[in-house]
Amino acid sequence: MSTKQTGRGEKRPNVLSQLYRGETDFQFVAHRRKFYIASAVIIAGLAVVMFTKGFVLGIDFAGGVQYNVPAGETSATLEDVESAAAAEGADVASGQIVGSGEDRSYIIRIGELDTDEAAAIREAIAAEANVGFDSISVSEVSATWGESVSRQALIALAVFMVLVAAFIWIRFERRMAIAAIAALLHDLVLTAGIYALVGFEITPSTIVGMLTILGYSLYDTVVVFDKVQENTAQLLQTRSKTFAEGVNDAINQTLMRSINTSLIGVLPVGALLFVGVGLLGVGTLKDLALVLFVGMIVGAYSSIFLAAPWVVDMAERSAAYQRHNKKVAAARSGEPKAEKKTEKPARKPADDDEDDDDRVARAKSDEIPLELLEEPVKSGSRSGPAPRSGQSRPSGAKKRRRR
Secondary structure, eight states, rough: OEEEEEESOOOOOHHHHHHHHTTOOTTTTHHHHHHHHHHHHHHHHHHHHHHHHHHEOOHHOOEEEEEEEEEETOOHHHHHHHHHHHHHTTTTEEEEEEEEGGGGGGEEEEOOHHHHHHHHHHHHHHHHHHSSSSTTTEEEOOHHHHHHHHHHHHHHHHEEEEEEEHHHHHHHHHHHHHHHHHHHHHHHHHHHHHHHHOOOEEEEHHHHHHHHHHHHHHHHHHHHHHHHHHTTGGGGOOOSSSSHHHHHHHHHTHHHHHHHHHHHHHHHHHIIIIIIIISSGGGGHHHHOOOOOOOHHHHHHHHHIIHHHHHHHTTTTTTHHHHHHHHHHHHHHHHHOOOOOOOOOOOOOOOOOOOOHHHHHHHHOOOOOOOOHSSSSHHHHHHHHOOOSSSOOOOOOOOOOOO
């Protein structure tokens, strides 16, 4: 990979090289408020869509009639068959092509019908496709069965959430378990909102895809949390970085792995969605492909931009980490601890620094003859002012007085 030349002649790796080595320093945690606001705005908009537009429930959930039309030897297209059914007053829920060549058939799903309406639509489809009446198979799906499927899907989702929370609680810690569950709920709501916005049918394949993306999102979140735990294991015993900085380093160190995992999963699913459904018109794949495509992208986003920053928010409410952050800030400021300062008394000026007026004043106050102050100090003699009256004099002075 290419590198950039620095001013000192050293080569600095570019962003891709740093990303590959886990040496990037993107401030995900520092700007987490912006990501929170962006996610909240998107979820609020999709929530409005879900409550106003609603979901398109497939025949497996809403109930209805399904027609299987052999189309291997007919020139009628899927649109022709759907138009023939709609001309009889049928509300066509979906249509898709199954198989290829002579084994090809059209699957037409229509809402609930009575016996006479179902027979009339069957005759119209047979005439349009130029096939026999008896060659078209009809199967009815009751709404009761769809409710049972929905109930079982919700039970499976609840069990999955409980097991995930228990695993992360045991493997990591409580705040990480809460953040992981919140990220999974975020992924569910966002994916469901996009499903309602696009208008695809919700089928059993959609439920399977939902559970699949939850597992995918959880995998990516656990990878980030494992690095977070490694970076912050001995954090309180040092003053090198805060908890938020340790989490941000963990996200950067696992960023390339998250991107690679997402690309490996999204590219084939994207081909399945856009090529298989968009170009080839294979309708049986669109329910599963859309939920996987959206869920994988949203899962990678939530583990990087939401789950790990949520752990930081919960950790910084702890008194231990608050004290630790203050210690780190104090260590970085470089201010020494305040010490008690003892004031020393000011030294008196030396005799050499005194002028004549000061010497005269001091001589009068100490009753010292002025001529003694003017005499130079002999080497080896004791420095300082002469003793006051009443004090003991040196032995030499006594001898002179006796003489």
